[in-house]
Amino acid sequence: xxxTIQKEVVVIGSGMAGLMATVVLQELxxxxxxxxxxxxxxxxxSGTVDLLGSEEFMSPWSGIGNLRDxxxxxxxxxxxxxxxSKALEIYQExxxxxxxxxxxxGSNVFLPTAIGTRKPSYLVPKxxxxxxxxxxxxxxxxxRDWKGSLIHKGLREHYHGLELCSIELPHxxxxxxxxxxxxxxxxxxxxxxxxxxxxxxxxxxxxxxMPAVLGIRGHEEIVAELEAALGHQVIEVPTxxxxxxxxxxxxxxxxxxxxxxxxxxxxxxxxxxEGLKLRVSRPGRQWCYGAKSVIWAGGGLLGGGLVPAKxxxxxxxxxxxxxxxxxxxxxxxxxxxxxxxQLGYYDWPLEKSGAGxxxxxxxxxxxxxxxxxxx
Amino acid sequence: xPQKFMKTDVVVIGGGVTxxxxxxxxxxxGIDAILIExxxxxxxxxxxxxxxxxxxxxxxxxxxxxxxECIEENLILKKIMPDAIEDTGGLFIQLIEDDDTFVFEWLxxxxxxxxxxxxxxxEEIREPHLTDRVKRAFLVPDASIDGFLMVxxxxxxxxxxxxxxxxxxxxxxxxxxxxxxxxxxxLDKRANQEITIQANIVVNAAGAWVDAVAESxxxxxxxxxxxxxxxxxxxxxxxxxxxxxxxxxxxxxFVPAGPVTILGTTSIKPEHIDEPSASLEExxxxxxxxxxxxxxxxxxxxxxxxxxxRPLYSSDTVDEGRDISRSFxxxxxxxxxxxxxxxxxxxxxxTYRLMAEKTVDEVCGMLGIDVPGITAxxxxxxxxxxxxxxxxxxxxxxxxxxLEYWLNTNEALGLNDLRRRTRLGMGTCQGTFxxxxxxxxxxxxxxDGLEELNSFLYERNKGTRLSxxxxxxxxxxxxxxxxxxxxxxxxxxKDG
Numbered sequence: 001x002x003x004t005i006q007k008e009v010v011v012i013g014s015g016m017a018g019l020m021a022t023v024v025l026q027e028l029x030x031x032x033x034x035x036x037x038x039x040x041x042x043x044x045x046s047g048t049v050d051l052l053g054s055e056e057f058m059s060p061w062s063g064i065g066n067l068r069d070x071x072x073x074x075x076x077x078x079x080x081x082x083x084x085s086k087a088l089e090i091y092q093e094x095x096x097x098x099x100x101x102x103x104x105x106g107s108n109v110f111l112p113t114a115i116g117t118r119k120p121s122y123l124v125p126k127x128x129x130x131x132x133x134x135x136x137x138x139x140x141x142x143x144r145d146w147k148g149s150l151i152h153k154g155l156r157e158h159y160h161g162l163e164l165c166s167i168e169l170p171h172x173x174x175x176x177x178x179x180x181x182x183x184x185x186x187x188x189x190x191x192x193x194x195x196x197x198x199x200x201x202x203x204x205x206x207x208x209x210m211p212a213v214l215g216i217r218g219h220e221e222i223v224a225e226l227e228a229a230l231g232h233q234v235i236e237v238p239t240x241x242x243x244x245x246x247x248x249x250x251x252x253x254x255x256x257x258x259x260x261x262x263x264x265x266x267x268x269x270x271x272x273x274e275g276l277k278l279r280v281s282r283p284g285r286q287w288c289y290g291a292k293s294v295i296w297a298g299g300g301l302l303g304g305g306l307v308p309a310k311x312x313x314x315x316x317x318x319x320x321x322x323x324x325x326x327x328x329x330x331x332x333x334x335x336x337x338x339x340x341x342q343l344g345y346y347d348w349p350l351e352k353s354g355a356g357x358x359x360x361x362x363x364x365x366x367x368x369x370x371x372x373x374x375x
Numbered sequence: 376x377p378q379k380f381m382k383t384d385v386v387v388i389g390g391g392v393t394x395x396x397x398x399x400x401x402x403x404x405g406i407d408a409i410l411i412e413x414x415x416x417x418x419x420x421x422x423x424x425x426x427x428x429x430x431x432x433x434x435x436x437x438x439x440x441x442x443x444e445c446i447e448e449n450l451i452l453k454k455i456m457p458d459a460i461e462d463t464g465g466l467f468i469q470l471i472e473d474d475d476t477f478v479f480e481w482l483x484x485x486x487x488x489x490x491x492x493x494x495x496x497x498e499e500i501r502e503p504h505l506t507d508r509v510k511r512a513f514l515v516p517d518a519s520i521d522g523f524l525m526v527x528x529x530x531x532x533x534x535x536x537x538x539x540x541x542x543x544x545x546x547x548x549x550x551x552x553x554x555x556x557x558x559x560x561x562l563d564k565r566a567n568q569e570i571t572i573q574a575n576i577v578v579n580a581a582g583a584w585v586d587a588v589a590e591s592x593x594x595x596x597x598x599x600x601x602x603x604x605x606x607x608x609x610x611x612x613x614x615x616x617x618x619x620x621x622x623x624x625x626x627x628x629f630v631p632a633g634p635v636t637i638l639g640t641t642s643i644k645p646e647h648i649d650e651p652s653a654s655l656e657e658x659x660x661x662x663x664x665x666x667x668x669x670x671x672x673x674x675x676x677x678x679x680x681x682x683x684x685r686p687l688y689s690s691d692t693v694d695e696g697r698d699i700s701r702s703f704x705x706x707x708x709x710x711x712x713x714x715x716x717x718x719x720x721x722x723x724x725x726t727y728r729l730m731a732e733k734t735v736d737e738v739c740g741m742l743g744i745d746v747p748g749i750t751a752x753x754x755x756x757x758x759x760x761x762x763x764x765x766x767x768x769x770x771x772x773x774x775x776x777x778l779e780y781w782l783n784t785n786e787a788l789g790l791n792d793l794r795r796r797t798r799l800g801m802g803t804c805q806g807t808f809x810x811x812x813x814x815x816x817x818x819x820x821x822x823d824g825l826e827e828l829n830s831f832l833y834e835r836n837k838g839t840r841l842s843x844x845x846x847x848x849x850x851x852x853x854x855x856x857x858x859x860x861x862x863x864x865x866x867x868x869k870d871g
Binding site: 053114118120142149150153154240241300301304307308352 | 766
């Protein structure tokens with residue numbers, strides 16, 4: 001028996017590219033279903049939107065322009081600067097409504113890292129932007145994924161007079177505390193009171209560098225409360241996954257989509273056939289979806305859209321082995337658009353282009369799938 | 376360069392299991408000794424082997440002498456080194472296509488060597504990943520052994536008894552006067568200082584470099600370096616050591632080691648002995664043959680590959696690779712016209728204690744001392760247990776107290792040295808998470824944690840670059856974090 005559910009557009013993947021595509025389709029008024037297997041690579045997402053970064057240029061736009069001339073297969077060749085800007089605008093709006101303000105200086109800004117280096121980024125949460133002259137690294141003795149001494153040692157050459165202070169967090173006993181669990185402590189008002197009173201006893205100078213664990217829900221209010229009580233600016237620095245800022249981004253998109261978009265969790269797409277018929281596995285049964293257009297944004301090796309194969313990477317849905325990811329703009333099946341880190345011919349960790357490529361190709365795929373350019 | 380002088384009875388060259396075993400045996404007999412190692416302890420084959428404590432079964436047909444040595448030493452080591460050994464037991468599996476005559480010969484060989492063998496039924500095998508094409512299965516007392524820990528326990532036990540250990544110290548010259556060894560001239564690479572060590576006897580236990588050391592004394596040794604490559608899988612795929620019951624060949628042993636499984640080996644002529652690495656051909660060969668025993672092998676994630684060098688010794692130049700005896704040889708170079716110089720060749724980790732005892736017997740003879748060896752009755756225990764500080768490595772359960780323990784024995788140990796001693800970073804994440812935390816701990820102690828982390832990640836990444844497209848998901852995560860999040864571009868390893 002063929003139990004195919006017919007949809008207008010199906011988006012596969014709930015990472016950055018898939019979420020962006022779904023919001024755009026929502027805006028275009030499409031009947032869209034999002035098939036989510038898990039949180040995807042947002043668990044590793046720092047929360048900063050990197051477009052393209054290097055020591056050699058400050059404007060990512062000029063860097064992208066050069067890329068289009070030299071790397072003819074790079075995903076950025078498939079999107080215009082206007083499309084990238086539009087994607088960033090939508091992202092900023094979605095996060096803004098959730099309560100996270102993003103800012104850009106129009107060029108790259110170097111952010112401190114949890115290892116004591118600096119990393120170029122473009123569009124960043126206001127709470128991550130370093131401001132001021134003096135800084136103090138705040139170390140938490142029970143939090144092993146944020147090592148104050150390491151950060152202090154590395155950043156000293158960039159921030160003169162950088163101080164280090166170390167405090168013991170109240171009531172934290174776990175040996176394996178991670179960033180997301182710690183963020184949940186920060187969401188409790190009573191606990192924050194104790195935290196503040198411990199920190200106030202320390203000698204603090206300038207802005208305080210803390211790990212990106214300052215709450216998930218109500219993050220900005222939490223930071224504002226800490227700043228008011230301590231009398232110092234607080235700056236969040238992303239650290240080892242699981243990422244609290246990534247969780248905020250996920251929740252922001254869910255808040256936007258959930259009221260009127262069908263989101264199906266634990267749905268793994270097993271295969272896709274001609275005519276855009278999707279075979280989907282969900283706990284206990286299998287299902288079929290049909291669609292006029294499909295956006296395939298299941299991620300690369302990290303997200304699980306691609307898996308290592310003997311002579312390249314195997315696409316888990318299309319069942320095809322490709323050498324290094326899909327080429328931007330390719331449609332392996334008519335009506336199937338690919339977005340995000342399944343695209344090949346770029347190296348996002350090296351280029352610092354992860355979020356930029358995911359958002360802009362997700363935007364572009366949705367515009368094509370939803371007919372946004374012709375209406 | 377300022378000169379420094381030291382004085383001892385015996386200099387042991389080589390910080391592998393043979394050298395540290397000899398050092399402990401010497402110290403137990405009250406003979407003063409200094410061990411010289413050009414890199415870190417267990418840097419050669421003692422850290423790059425299969426992790427298998429042989430029952431002797433593998434050599435029952437081809438090499439009866441080694442088989443007998445193995446089973447005797449197997450039982451002794453389980454008693455004296457329980458902390459470094461996990462007594463998993465082993466299986467020899469005959470598949471339907473494997474030769475019955477060999478099984479017959481093998482059973483006869485085991486009986487002759489004294490290896491206890493028990494045939495078990497299909498129901499008793501209980502190895503979920505094993506093929507169902509099993510004809511017969513036999514239990515033997517194989518076990519899994521942590522070579523890094525073993526070497527370090529030996530060195531620590533020797534130091535407690537007064538022996539000295541100098542790592543990252545290279546031999547420059549064997550000093551001889553009137554055809555008699557009078558000491559060695561060495562270079563402490565970290566302090567950049569030359570040291571002359573006056574000694575009556577020099578023992579060359581340099582493993583793959585044994586011929587190079589002999590050459591510095593003007594003596595030629597016929598060594599055939601032989602490379603064995605291995606693959607590490609990210610789970611414990613078997614409960615016991617699993618051997619293929621046929622004429623020993625490639626990829627026919629699986630060893631469960633801590634949280635991982637090691638498949639090996641191969642036997643080829645190495646391209647170079649200082650940084651051996653597994654070739655793509657070897658990896659594919661290991662996977663193809665290994666899949667005969669564990670059919671779903673290729674579905675499991677490979678954490679890394681590595682290779683070690685067997686310093687095989689053959690007086691008969693016709694023998695090659697697996698045909699050369701795994702038995703050991705102790706050569707007193709008096710026959711080459713140099714008194715006080717001994718080389719120890721061949722052998723295997725399972726029989727290191729016996730090798731050490733025979734070597735020190737020879738040393739005692741040369742020194743005119745009559746003290747019997749007692750290593751077979753001396754239990755060596757690890758003094759630390761459990762996590763007291765911060766937990767750094769979840770996969771291998773390593774805490775700051777483990778690092779502290781080893782740094783207190785030698786503050787100069789780097790993150791890679793600590794990895795070999797504690798297994799930090801040897802589990803599933805291959806150092807991505809614990810590397811960061813350990814770097815922080817080292818910085819707390821006033822060290823350059825970032826620099827340490829760089830070389831640690833570089834070492835870890837070396838073994839995970841199987842080929843383009845075959846990088847593991849963990850490797851992708853490692854790049855996402857260290858390049859994407861932390862921007863280690865300029866200083867970090869660029870793997871592609």
